[in-house]
Amino acid sequence: MTWFLYLAAAGGLAISAFFSPGKTKMSLLKAWKSFINVLPALIAMLLLVSIMIALLPERLIARLIGSESGIWGQFLASLIGSATLIPAFVAFPMAKVLMQHGAGAAQMAVFVSTLMMVGVATAPLEASFFGWRATILRNGMAYFYSFLVGYVVFGAVTIWA
Amino acid sequence: MGMRLVLKRWRVALAALAITLPLGFAFPAAGEKAVGMLGINIATVMGILPPVFILLGLFDTWVPRERVAPHLGEGSGLKGVALALFLGSASAGPLYVAFPVAEVLLRKGASVRNIFIFIGAWSTMRAPMFLFELQNMGFAFGLSRYAASFVGVLAMAWLTDRFLGEEDRRLMLAGSGDKV
Numbered sequence: 001m002t003w004f005l006y007l008a009a010a011g012g013l014a015i016s017a018f019f020s021p022g023k024t025k026m027s028l029l030k031a032w033k034s035f036i037n038v039l040p041a042l043i044a045m046l047l048l049v050s051i052m053i054a055l056l057p058e059r060l061i062a063r064l065i066g067s068e069s070g071i072w073g074q075f076l077a078s079l080i081g082s083a084t085l086i087p088a089f090v091a092f093p094m095a096k097v098l099m100q101h102g103a104g105a106a107q108m109a110v111f112v113s114t115l116m117m118v119g120v121a122t123a124p125l126e127a128s129f130f131g132w133r134a135t136i137l138r139n140g141m142a143y144f145y146s147f148l149v150g151y152v153v154f155g156a157v158t159i160w161a
Numbered sequence: 162m163g164m165r166l167v168l169k170r171w172r173v174a175l176a177a178l179a180i181t182l183p184l185g186f187a188f189p190a191a192g193e194k195a196v197g198m199l200g201i202n203i204a205t206v207m208g209i210l211p212p213v214f215i216l217l218g219l220f221d222t223w224v225p226r227e228r229v230a231p232h233l234g235e236g237s238g239l240k241g242v243a244l245a246l247f248l249g250s251a252s253a254g255p256l257y258v259a260f261p262v263a264e265v266l267l268r269k270g271a272s273v274r275n276i277f278i279f280i281g282a283w284s285t286m287r288a289p290m291f292l293f294e295l296q297n298m299g300f301a302f303g304l305s306r307y308a309a310s311f312v313g314v315l316a317m318a319w320l321t322d323r324f325l326g327e328e329d330r331r332l333m334l335a336g337s338g339d340k341v
Contacts, residue, residue, distance in 0.1 A: 046202050050198040
């Protein structure tokens with residue numbers, strides 16, 4: 001995926017330079033400027049993500065959200081899902097195993113939903129682009145909506161079974 | 162750049178440091194691990210972002226507003242909604258890549274509603290991720306979560322658009338950086 005991005009960027013730059021060196025220079029300048037602009041927020045994100053991964057390793061997350069049930073379990077799952085940044089290729093197999101061991105569908109749905117939609121660690125970066133009001137609004141709504149997703153998935157899984 | 166401006170620009174990073182440092186010292190084992198993770202995370206993010214920013218820079222200079230605004234702007238209607246959903250869900254990659262993309266689209270005239278549909282779809286409706294979810298979690302779980310997310314993305318984008326005032330919009334369009 002990343003090599004494709006580099007290939008696309010290199011190709012884009014080559015084509016751009018062929019048609020207009022001036023515009024190409026301007027593009028690179030813009031790229032550099034936006035990068036410098038987001039650097040503080042980017043560093044904030046990296047710091048927060050790193051400490052979260054260290055404090056909440058996957059094994060601990062699995063234990064926490066796999067054992068608690070009911071509304072407390074959903075609440076815990078929502079907090080962990082919001083605070084951490086786990087890629088989908090780790091989160092789904094984990095949720096699958098936890099469900100096989102008796103974890104509730106609602107908890108797992110709340111967990112993956114907050115994991116995907118709510119980002120505490122990415123909030124500084126999001127705010128650097130859209131401002132804090134929009135960021136809090138989006139993340140806040142997504143947080144509460146995740147509980148609704150939990151109920152919908154719980155209903156669907158219960159009916160299906 | 163004056164000292165105060167530098168501090169203002171970096172205050173979000175300083176705030177993050179003020180959260181992480183005490184945690185790291187309170188839980189030394191985790192703190193040590195976090196330092197190692199920081200290196201890996203910096204390498205990952207810095208590996209992805211340079212080509213993203215270069216592509217966005219090229220897009221910004223070469224693609225005029227007139228090529229974007231009619232398709233994603235205020236008057237784009239249902240077609241704009243569908244395009245925003247498609248662009249977001251056809252993407253691959255972490256959410257922090259979606260933000261700079263969304264910002265460029267916003268400055269090219271995309272509507273606030275469509276931008277939040279785009280971000281919402283990117284976060285929770287990505288097609289490759291969904292296929293992986295179906296494989297792991299089964300159809301009942303995957304389909305119901307996807308359907309609920311679809312409704313939620315549209316509803317939340319509409320509400321966000323409603324709730325944001327003129328000042329917020331002005332800030333969003335002012336370009337990144339100085340608002341941090």
